[in-house]
Amino acid sequence: MYVATKGGEQAIGAAHAWLAETRRGDAALPEIAARQIEEQLGLAVDRVMAEGSCHDRGLAALAVKQARGDLIEAAFLLRAYRTTLPRFGASAPLDTGAMHIRRRISATYKDLPGGQVLGPTFDYTHRLLDFRLAAAGLPPEPAPEAEPDPAPTPRVTELLAQDGLMQREEPGEAEPGDLTREPLRFPADRPVRLQALARGDEGFLLGLGYSTQRGYGNAHPFVGEIRVGEVAVEFTPPELGFAIELGDIGVTECQMVNQFKGSRTEPPQFTRGYGLVFGHGERKAMAMALVDRALRAEELGEEATAPAQQPEFVLYHCDNVEATGFVEHLKLPHYVDFQSELENVRTMRAAATKAAAE
Amino acid sequence: MSNALLSARGLVLRFGRIAALDGVDLDIWPGEVVAIVGESGSGKTTLLRALSGLVRPEAGSVTYAGQDVLAMGEAARRDLMRREWGFVHQNPRDGLRMGVSAGGNIGERLMAVGARHYGNIRAEATAWLQRVEIDPDRLDALPRTFSGGMQQRLQIARTLVTRPRLVFMDEPTGGLDVSVQARLLDLIRALVAELGLAVLIVTHDIAAARLLAHRIVVMRHGRVVEEGLTDRVLDDPQHPYTQLLVASVLAA
Amino acid sequence: MTRDPGYNFAYLDESTKRMIRRAILKGVAIPGHQVPFGAREMPLPYGWGTGGIQVTAAVIGPADVLKVIDQGADDTTNAVSIRAFFRRVAGVATTERTAEATVIQTRHRIPERALTENQILVYQVPMPEPLFRLEARIAETKRMHALADYGLMHVKLYEDIARHGHIATSYNYPVMVNGRYLMSPSPIPAFDNPKMDRMPALQLFGAGREKRIYAVPPYTSVRSLDFEDHPFRPIRAPHACTLCGARDSYLDEVLTDDRGGRIFVCSDTDHCAERQASREAAE
Numbered sequence: 001m002y003v004a005t006k007g008g009e010q011a012i013g014a015a016h017a018w019l020a021e022t023r024r025g026d027a028a029l030p031e032i033a034a035r036q037i038e039e040q041l042g043l044a045v046d047r048v049m050a051e052g053s054c055h056d057r058g059l060a061a062l063a064v065k066q067a068r069g070d071l072i073e074a075a076f077l078l079r080a081y082r083t084t085l086p087r088f089g090a091s092a093p094l095d096t097g098a099m100h101i102r103r104r105i106s107a108t109y110k111d112l113p114g115g116q117v118l119g120p121t122f123d124y125t126h127r128l129l130d131f132r133l134a135a136a137g138l139p140p141e142p143a144p145e146a147e148p149d150p151a152p153t154p155r156v157t158e159l160l161a162q163d164g165l166m167q168r169e170e171p172g173e174a175e176p177g178d179l180t181r182e183p184l185r186f187p188a189d190r191p192v193r194l195q196a197l198a199r200g201d202e203g204f205l206l207g208l209g210y211s212t213q214r215g216y217g218n219a220h221p222f223v224g225e226i227r228v229g230e231v232a233v234e235f236t237p238p239e240l241g242f243a244i245e246l247g248d249i250g251v252t253e254c255q256m257v258n259q260f261k262g263s264r265t266e267p268p269q270f271t272r273g274y275g276l277v278f279g280h281g282e283r284k285a286m287a288m289a290l291v292d293r294a295l296r297a298e299e300l301g302e303e304a305t306a307p308a309q310q311p312e313f314v315l316y317h318c319d320n321v322e323a324t325g326f327v328e329h330l331k332l333p334h335y336v337d338f339q340s341e342l343e344n345v346r347t348m349r350a351a352a353t354k355a356a357a358e
Numbered sequence: 359m360s361n362a363l364l365s366a367r368g369l370v371l372r373f374g375r376i377a378a379l380d381g382v383d384l385d386i387w388p389g390e391v392v393a394i395v396g397e398s399g400s401g402k403t404t405l406l407r408a409l410s411g412l413v414r415p416e417a418g419s420v421t422y423a424g425q426d427v428l429a430m431g432e433a434a435r436r437d438l439m440r441r442e443w444g445f446v447h448q449n450p451r452d453g454l455r456m457g458v459s460a461g462g463n464i465g466e467r468l469m470a471v472g473a474r475h476y477g478n479i480r481a482e483a484t485a486w487l488q489r490v491e492i493d494p495d496r497l498d499a500l501p502r503t504f505s506g507g508m509q510q511r512l513q514i515a516r517t518l519v520t521r522p523r524l525v526f527m528d529e530p531t532g533g534l535d536v537s538v539q540a541r542l543l544d545l546i547r548a549l550v551a552e553l554g555l556a557v558l559i560v561t562h563d564i565a566a567a568r569l570l571a572h573r574i575v576v577m578r579h580g581r582v583v584e585e586g587l588t589d590r591v592l593d594d595p596q597h598p599y600t601q602l603l604v605a606s607v608l609a610a
Numbered sequence: 611m612t613r614d615p616g617y618n619f620a621y622l623d624e625s626t627k628r629m630i631r632r633a634i635l636k637g638v639a640i641p642g643h644q645v646p647f648g649a650r651e652m653p654l655p656y657g658w659g660t661g662g663i664q665v666t667a668a669v670i671g672p673a674d675v676l677k678v679i680d681q682g683a684d685d686t687t688n689a690v691s692i693r694a695f696f697r698r699v700a701g702v703a704t705t706e707r708t709a710e711a712t713v714i715q716t717r718h719r720i721p722e723r724a725l726t727e728n729q730i731l732v733y734q735v736p737m738p739e740p741l742f743r744l745e746a747r748i749a750e751t752k753r754m755h756a757l758a759d760y761g762l763m764h765v766k767l768y769e770d771i772a773r774h775g776h777i778a779t780s781y782n783y784p785v786m787v788n789g790r791y792l793m794s795p796s797p798i799p800a801f802d803n804p805k806m807d808r809m810p811a812l813q814l815f816g817a818g819r820e821k822r823i824y825a826v827p828p829y830t831s832v833r834s835l836d837f838e839d840h841p842f843r844p845i846r847a848p849h850a851c852t853l854c855g856a857r858d859s860y861l862d863e864v865l866t867d868d869r870g871g872r873i874f875v876c877s878d879t880d881h882c883a884e885r886q887a888s889r890e891a892a893e
Contacts, residue, residue, distance in 0.1 A: 109862075109863065109864065109865055110681065110683075110686075110862045110864055110875075110877075111864045111865070112864070112865040113865055113866070113867050113868050118687070123658075123687070124687050124688065124690070124691040126653045126654060126691070126694075126695055126698075127652075127653040127654065127655070128653050152868065154868040158868075159865060159868060162868075162870065163870070213737075214737070214742060214746060215739075215742040215743055215744075215745070215746030216746050218743065268774065268778075303456070303457040305457075306746075432753075432757065433756075433757045436757055436759060440761075455765070458765055458769060459769060459772055459773075461768070461772055462765050462768050462769045462772065465764075465765065465768050466761050466762075466764070466765045466768075467761075469761050469764035469765065469768065470759075470761035470764075474764075474837055474838050475837060475838045475839055476768065476771055476837040476838075476839050476840050477839050479768065480772075497772075498772050498773070
């Protein structure tokens with residue numbers, strides 16, 4: 001019989017032991033190392049790093065292992081760790097124009113300065129299960145190497161902006177807000193929106209971005225550019241007064257070029273949607289760029305009718321750690337509230353039965 | 359009866375236990391303005407929706423110019439809506455495209471019946487803006503930048519541009535300030551007379567009915583309790599409910 | 611070319627192909643009408659041309675010669691990938707020459723060379739519904755097609771002219787097929803629209819993610835929507851191709867540096883190569 005146990009300390013202890021055992025799986029098989037996850041499940045690690053908003057591949061890999069591969073749980077672990085870290089300050093804006101590029105593609109120009117660099121992509125693979133991977137084997141043949149192109153790789157949106165075809169983004173004066181320290185407030189400015197989206201759930205943003213392509217929101221997007229690679233982080237310690245380089249981080253940046261707005265009085269121009277995520281996360285960066293552009297509806301004088309254009313709807317619901325918490329909390333006991341509901345429904349039913357009889 | 363433009367017989371429609379229409383008969387002749395009055399919940403808006411084919415009654419018949427409206431396919435009914443009928447909603451948002459310019463709103467009906475000359479469509483839309491007393495400079499403005507009264511006048515222009523024979527109006531002055539209402543009523547009266555339209559107008563505003571209508575139909579609980587020429591019904595109401603309605607206006 | 615024996619000819623099983631062919635036949639019988647079909651999961655992602663690939667797989671035979679283009683070019687990554695896919699699973703001959711192909715699968719272009727009765731042009735279609743930007747609910751757009759209620763599309767074109775002075779749609783420009791159905795030509799540049807009208811080749815359109823097929827039979831009228839006093843105008847960059855000198859082909863803009871340097875070249879690589887070859891031969 002199921003009884004409401006209070007103080008089920010023993011039960012919880014047993015459950016945790018079972019969890020640890022299940023996590024380990026068949027003990028006859030070698031245990032997976034966090035380093036292996038970091039190397040061989042790199043995209044899972046990157047996703048956890050992005051949604052956990054903490055750039056540390058080693059910790060993200062550990063979180064994936066601890067979470068048994070549940071990536072939202074892993075992001076949650078990483079965020080819980082992140083919150084214990086002191087905050088020194090804000091870095092200088094990343095210069096993604098100076099990125100050390102591993103992948104760079106543009107869908108708007110066939111060729112352009114810096115060229116199209118496919119990099120390690122699934123894009124043109126045929127999705128046929130490769131049974132050779134089921135068996136352990138020798139490492140693959142090394143990929144052919146080319147000399148890196150010494151020419152700079154300017155950003156596509158900058159090339160358009162030089163021609164006056166792309167709306168310039170005004171650099172903000174103020175240090176952007178920090179969502180991990182300050183709650184969301186509406187109207188939320190663009191830096192805060194981008195921050196929330198960068199931490200947001202990939203699946204949620206993907207669905208929203210997709211909806212803008214299907215008519216729920218007025219999107220006419222082109223991928224101006226996606227670039228993936230390492231970029232230097234600079235920080236100015238107050239005691240030094242000049243910027244020093246802290247190191248490199250891996251990021252994915254997507255700039256969506258959106259069809260012109262404009263009117264008889266304003267010349268037509270392209271506007272941009274922006275996506276930037278930690279690690280290699282193209283799908284997320286693209287979805288983010290679509291949603292960022294959709295959220296600019298009001299600023300650009302567009303009618304905001306679709307879910308992706310509603311800042312409150314998007315920003316309050318894109319955080320998967322918050323969302324999973326509230327959805328999953330329904331598993332917690334609600335006996336007391338339910339009891340009062342039960343009494344309430346019984347009373348109403350009795351009244352209705354009585355009324356029908358009269 | 360045989361030359362009535364629109365005839366309804368024995369319309370019945372129930373929502374659960376409530377009879378919204380309980381055996382309603384109605385005729386409207388070409389060029390005639392008929393007001394349906396009654397308090398909210400009397401079934402007048404439901405009657406309008408049933409007559410215009412927006413809801414399907416459980417029983418009864420609706421005939422327009424010899425055609426059985428209820429037996430029509432949707433294509434034929436939409437065509438009727440585009441060419442011969444018009445519908446003015448209480449809330450202009452229901453009758454306008456808020457994201458489309460004033461000119462586009464008026465032009466839509468012209469294009470739906472085959473107009474394909476941009477210049478002519480624009481000229482016609484400009485003329486109609488003037489007719490409903492909206493500055494033609496607002497031709498390319500979005501309706502959401504208009505006041506409530508202007509939106510309603512734009513809706514009327516959009517409806518009348520194809521010169522329908524019969525227009526349904528659902529509380530067209532509802533939700534507007536009194537001074538704005540008066541101006542709109544004057545405008546409707548002038549246009550209706552000029553174009554010789556038949557109009558079926560639903561209103562709870564007895565003063566509006568007196569100003570516009572040739573004939574009044576009083577509804578209560580889904581039934582027609584009294585009908586007759588406007589002056590006769592308002593000056594010499596026979597049914598106690600009509601007497602109450604008229605008295606409450608006088609008192610107000 | 612031998613095909614991979616692990617898969618049925620052209621990847622799909624025969625009953626799936628029959629289902630797709632029935633949808634195609636229905637589409638041919640009702641030009642411009644979108645026919646729902648049971649699109650399958652394909653080994654390429656949605657948006658990469660799964661609809662076009664399924665249509666091609668259903669109509670291709672061992673004797674066919676396949677050409678695949680993306681943005682007009684045979685050498686674009688996605689075209690290369692799809693061509694390799696069919697070589698592998700169908701073992702058919704492939705070509706880059708428009709004149710030699712019997713089936714041409716395309717994304718975003720119609721070849722410059724006029725097609726013939728012996729050819730089939732298969733379009734990859736991302737959004738088959740031409741009204742989706744104006745009305746996102748599919749149930750409602752189906753009703754609009756059934757009733758030929760296209761006032762909304764005309765309003766959109768009217769608004770374009772009112773705002774910009776001309777119709778501001780430069781690709782995926784809506785067309786009326788056979789005077790009855792409004793149809794998306796897929797995101798081809800409006801420049802290509804006139805080629806669809808009374809084309810001798812059969813034109814088939816496949817949308818995998820949206821699970822719709824439609825068709826334009828040979829010699830069918832395809833008219834780009836416009837106004838009498840604002841007639842349809844195809845747009846191209848007002849330049850000559852740097853490589854072959856063509857002034858009548860659709861051009862790609864290629865950036866050569868970050869100081870505003872650029873050249874224009876034919877997007878149809880076969881057309882350009884053919885012109886360059888005949889120029890060299892003449893010299």
